[in-house]
Amino acid sequence: MIILGIDPGIAIVGWGIVSYEGSRFRPVAYGAVQTKAGLPVEERLSHIYESLSSIIEKYKPDAIAVEELFFSSNVTTGIVVAEARGVILLCAHQHHIDVFEYTPMQVKQAVVGYGKAEKRQIMAMVTMLLGLDAPPKPDDTADALAIAVCHAHTGTSAIGQYYNRPTKIGGISKEKR
Numbered sequence: 001m002i003i004l005g006i007d008p009g010i011a012i013v014g015w016g017i018v019s020y021e022g023s024r025f026r027p028v029a030y031g032a033v034q035t036k037a038g039l040p041v042e043e044r045l046s047h048i049y050e051s052l053s054s055i056i057e058k059y060k061p062d063a064i065a066v067e068e069l070f071f072s073s074n075v076t077t078g079i080v081v082a083e084a085r086g087v088i089l090l091c092a093h094q095h096h097i098d099v100f101e102y103t104p105m106q107v108k109q110a111v112v113g114y115g116k117a118e119k120r121q122i123m124a125m126v127t128m129l130l131g132l133d134a135p136p137k138p139d140d141t142a143d144a145l146a147i148a149v150c151h152a153h154t155g156t157s158a159i160g161q162y163y164n165r166p167t168k169i170g171g172i173s174k175e176k177r
Helices: 041-059 075-094 104-112 119-129 139-154 158-163
Strands: 002-007 012-021 024-034 063-067 098-102 166-169 172-175
Touching: 002 041, 002 139, 012 041, 012 139, 024 041, 024 139, 041 075, 063 075, 063 139, 075 098, 098 104, 098 139, 104 119, 104 139, 119 139
Parallel strands: 002 063, 063 098, 098 172
Antiparallel strands: 002 012, 012 024, 166 172
16 A cells, blocks of 8 residues: 655645555655745645645555644644645545545554654654654654554554545545544
């Protein structure tokens, strides 16, 4: 199974593709889509869409795992990130790929085994699980790989398949809760 993990953002969208066969991971590709501050939001969103579309067309993932939004203090930033996340969901839908969503706590639990793990612990486990020489940079890329690993551990298990069946809500694939 080829899984594309995405860490949504407006300035940086981390992405990581892993192959998961049996219980083995293989990193396929990873990186970040970056947009320039000061550009109109619609140009930034267009760049995100076009970049992710190219990644999807090149690597043809079987599933896309996206981190759910979490913001506590800056509502303005949260709204713009939500817009970017909407573009990501639209891109997946237009490429006919099911989307699975995970909270930050679910990702930490699946990758590290502790839902309140620190960023450095996640980066260390991603580096180890994927056999990388060094932690991926920027951090958003490491987070995206962690999201892909989370889906491999959670979404491909028998119980995960039962609870995480994608459903169509408003025409966009969404994880069943």
